Amino acid sequence: MFRTALRNVLAHKARLLMTVLAVMLGVAFVSGTLVFADTLSNAFRNQSAKSYDDVAVAVTSYADSEDPKAEPGVSRKTLDEIAALDGVAAAYGRVAGFAGVADPGGKLIGVGWSNKGSNFAPGKDGKDPAYAFTKGSGPVRDDQVALDVDSAAKGEYQVGDRVRVATNGPVKEYTLSGVFTTEDGAVNAGGSLVLFDTAVAQKQYLAPGYFQDVTVTAAPGASDTKILDAVKPLLPESAEAETGQALADKQAKQIEEGLGSLKQVLLGFAGIALFVGIFLISNTFTMLVAQRTKEIALMRAVGASRRQVTRSVLAEAALVGLVASLVGFALGVALAVGLRSGMAAFDMKIPDGPLILSATPVVAAVAVGVLITMFAAWLPGRRAAKIPPVAAMNSVHAAATTKSLVLRNSVGSAVTALGAAGIVLGASTGGSGGRMYIGAGAFFALIGVIILIPLLSRPVIALVRPLLVGPFGVAGKLAGQNAVRNPRRTGATASALAIGLTLVTGLSVLGVTVGTAIDKMTTDNIKADYMVSMANGGDLDQSALRALEKADGVSAVSPQQNAYFQLAGDDFVSVSAVTPGDITKVLNVDVVAGDIAALAKGQIAVAEKTAKKKGWKPGDSVAVTFSDKKKGALKVGAVYQNSEFLSPVLVDTKVVNAHEAKPSIQQIFVKTDGGQSAAGEKALINALGDNPAMTVMDRQDIRNEFGGAINTLLNIMYGLLAMALIIAVLGVVNTLAMSVFERQQEIGMLRAIGLDRRRVKRMVRLEAVVISVFGALVGIGLGAFLGWAIGKTLADQIPGYTLVLPWDRIGIFLVLAGLVGVLAALWPARNAARLNMLNAIKTE
C-alpha cells in the first residue's frame, strides 16, 4: 500500500503544492522560533558567562537611599578591606545611574531607557578590567568621560573632543578621554555608556565615598567560595554577596525565562498558522479521495481492507508532511538567521554566537509537520474507506457526498451557543475571572462557528448575491452560485480566513477602544501645553523644575512628584506632590467638595474613592507618617474626582520636600502664555539647558506617548498573524484550483455557448472574492463580539470606557479580504480561461 501512496503523491504533485506550502510555512514558523530562541539564549548565556568570567565575588547594595540613618552603600573603607583579603587580587567599586550623551546636533544618542553612566574604577595597574580601551584611556579627572565605541561613533566624537553629558540634573561638558568596548548589558541593548571619574559618579549617583556594587577578582588559585565567606562579614546589612559563577547562572536563567515567554508567544502564533493550515490540507485530501473513488473502489474490490485504504491515504499525508517539514525546517533556519540580522538592523544588539541547531527543533519540525498533515487527512481517509467496492463498476461518477448537514448543524449550534454563553457570562462577570470564561467561550464559539460555517454560507452569500448579479451580470450570478455549491469546502476555506480575522478584529476592537479611552482621558485631563520628562523614564532633578518656573512665557508649572505617605496609620498611600494654584491650570482637577486652593495652606486634597473609603471630609485632620519616618497631621482641604493622572492624595511639594532629600519628579507640566508654539517649545528647551536627556512633549506628543504603545502592539500582532492569513490565502487558491479542475466540463460548455475568456476569469475571481469576504465577515463578526466582551471586563479599570468599533479598520479588512480573493484567483482563473473546451466537453 505504501507504494500506492508514493505513486499518488508523485501523480498529484501540483494539487498537493498548496498543502506542502501551508505545512512548510507553519513548520518554518515553529522551527524558526525554536532555532532563533536557542541561538539567542546561547549567545546571551555566553555573554553573561564572559562578563562574569573574571569575577570571583560580586557584592550588591540594596540600601534605601531615603533612610538617613542607614549607610547609602558599600563604603570606600569596606572596599579596601575586601581588597586586602587573602586570595583577592583586586576589588572594584561601582556606582551607576542614568547618563545621556548628546550628539553634536544636541540629540540623545542611543535608546532612552538603556543609557547608562558609571564610574571608571582603575586597579593598581591603572586599568579597569570591565572596559577595554581602543583609544585613549579612562577618565581620571572630574572633567573627563569615556564613551563606548558605538556611541562615540554615532556622535562622531574623537578623543579630546568636548562632549555634552546629561544626568538627571543640568547638562555638563566633559572632555572625551577614551573610547572602550564592553560586555555591559546596557550597551548590548542599544544604549550608551558613559564612564566618569569615580568621585564624580559617586556624587552624581549615590554619595561621596560609597559604592552600589563591588566586583572582586581572585588571585590565581584562590577559591571563590572562600573569598565569598571572607567578604560576607565585612558587608553592611543592606548588601549581599554572591560568587560570579552564581550570578552568571542566575542571569542565564533570567535570560532563559525572558526568551521563554517570547518563544511561547511566537509558538502560539505558529500554532494559529498551523491550525489554519489544517483546513487547507483537509480540503485537498477530500478532493483527492473524491477523484480517486473508482481507483479506491477497485482496490477494495480486489481485496484491500478498509483499514488499508485509510492507511494508504494517511501514508500519503505522512509523506507530504515529511517533505514539507524538511523544506519548512530549512526555511525556518533561514528565518532565524534573517530575524537576527533584522534585529541588528533595528539597533537591537545581540551578542555574537554561532547558530545553534539542536535536535529539538528538527524533531519538533518533523513531528509537527507530519502529525498535522496526517491529522488533517484523517477524516478524508476514513471517508475513502467507506467507498464500496461496487463504486468501481458504476459508470456514473459517484456523486459528491451530499450527506445531510443536520447532525453537523445541531452540534455546531450547540457548541456555538455554549461558547457565546460563556463569552456573555464572562463579559457580565468582568475582571480576570470573566476573562477566563471569555477565553473558554471564545474557544467553543470559534469551533462552533467553524462547524456551522457550511450552514452559514448559504444565507450569507445569498445576501451578497444581488451585489454580484448587478454589476457583473451572468459571471457574477454563476460565481455566487458556485460559491455555495460545496458548502463544506467553501466553509473550510472560509474558516481559515475567519480564524485569522477573528483574532485581528478582536485585537483591533480592543486596541482601538482602549486607545480611544486613553486618548480621551489624556486630552480631557491634561490642560498643559507641554510635558517634560526624562528620556529614560527616570526622575527629573529639582533644578529642571526651577529652570522651568523661571522660563520666559511660562504661565503655570507643576510637577507630578511621587511620594508615599502612611496616612491614618494605614498602608502607604501614593501621593502626588504638586504646585498649588498651578496644578489646576495644567491638569484637570474636578473638585467635589472643599477648596483646592487649600493646598497652598499645606492641606491635602483626597480623591473621591479614597475619601469615601476612609470617610474623610474637608476639614478632617489625618495623621501622617512621612517618608523619613517623621510623624505629623495634615488637614483635608478638598475632595476631587479620581483621575488617572493624579495619585489619590494631592499635596504641596513643599510639604514633601521637607522630608525627602531627593524628590522623585516624574513629569513637569507646563502651560505657556501663548499656548503651543515652536518658539515656546524652544524657550523651554533652552531653559532646560538644551538637555538631551529631557524630552519636551507637546500635546500631540503626549497623546502619542500614552496611546502610541497600543498602536505599536497592534502592529506587531498584525505582523504575527500575517502568517496565518497567508496560509488562508493559499487555502483559497487551493479551493479554486480544485473547483476549476472539477468543473472543467461546465466551463468548457460555457465557453462553447459563448462565454468569453474574460468573463470566465471574472467568474472564478468573483467566486474567490465571495468566499474570502464571507470568511472575513464571519471572522469580523466573531472578533467584534470577542472584543466587546473582553473590553467589558476592562471597563471598570478604564474611566470613560466606551466600545469603539473601528469601522475604518474593519472596512480595510473587508477590502483586503476582497483583494485576497482576487489575488488567490489569479492562477486558477487563468487556468479556467485557458481550458481546452473540446477536451473539457468530451465524454469519457
Next chain:
Amino acid sequence: MTTASIAGRATAVAARATDLSKIYGQGETQVVALDRVTVEFRQAEFTAIMGPSGSGKSTLMHCVAGLDTFSSGSVRIGDTELGSLKDKQLTKLRRDKIGFIFQAFNLLPTLTALENITLPMDIAGRKPDKQWVDSVIRMIGLADRLGHRPAQLSGGQQQRVAVARALASRPEIIFGDEPTGNLDSRSGAEVLGFLRNSVREMGQTVVMVTHDPVAAAYADRVVFLADGRIVDEMFQPTADSVLDFMKQFDAKGRTS
C-alpha cells in the same frame, strides 16, 4: 446520389466549409483528421454527419462550429469567415449565431431549467424574446419543470432542456454532437423529434453528428465521412437505407 441541389429546396447556405483540412502533428507522426473537405449546410435543413470512429465527423463539426481551429481551407457561417477570427470574436459568434447540444454536460447544475434555457441570452446581455422562448418551451413540453435543477430531471428531460436552450436564442445554425448518445431510445426519439420539428416548423438549421442510423433517419440529408473525406451523401434517409449504406461501406472498407 450526387451533390447537386434538388429543386424546390431552399438554396441559401447557413454554413459552408471549403477545402477544409485539419492536420495534427508534423512529419512522421502527422495525422490528417480532415482532408480538403468541402460541404454546405443549407438553411432550414436537418443534416446528419455519419462515419466510423476516427473518420473526422466530430472534428468537422467542431471546426465548422468555431470550437476548433483548422489547418487550411475556409469555413463560413452565414457571411462570416471563421479562419480570420480571434478567440474573442469566435466566442461572440458562437454566442450570437450558433446553438449547441452536446452528448452530456449540457447544463449548469446550479441553474434552473429556465435559467439554463436563457443562459446564452444572459451571457450576451440580451433580453430573451419571451413569446419565442414560451413557444420553444411549449414545444419541448417542460413547462411544469422550469424551476427544477438539472439534478432533478431525467437524462431525456435534461437533453430536452439543452435543445430548448439551443433554440431559444434563434441561432443561425444548431450543432449537435451525438445529442442522443446517452439516452434510451424513447427519450432519444423525443429529442430528435423536437429537432426535426424545429427544422420543419421554425425553419431552423440543424447539423448533427451521430453514429446511430435511427437518429440519422430523422435528418433530411446524411453526409458520410471516412478518413477525413466526404465519401457520399444521402437525401431523405431511412434507418434501413442508412444501415444498408453503412454495411456496404464497412464491407468496402474491409475489402479495399
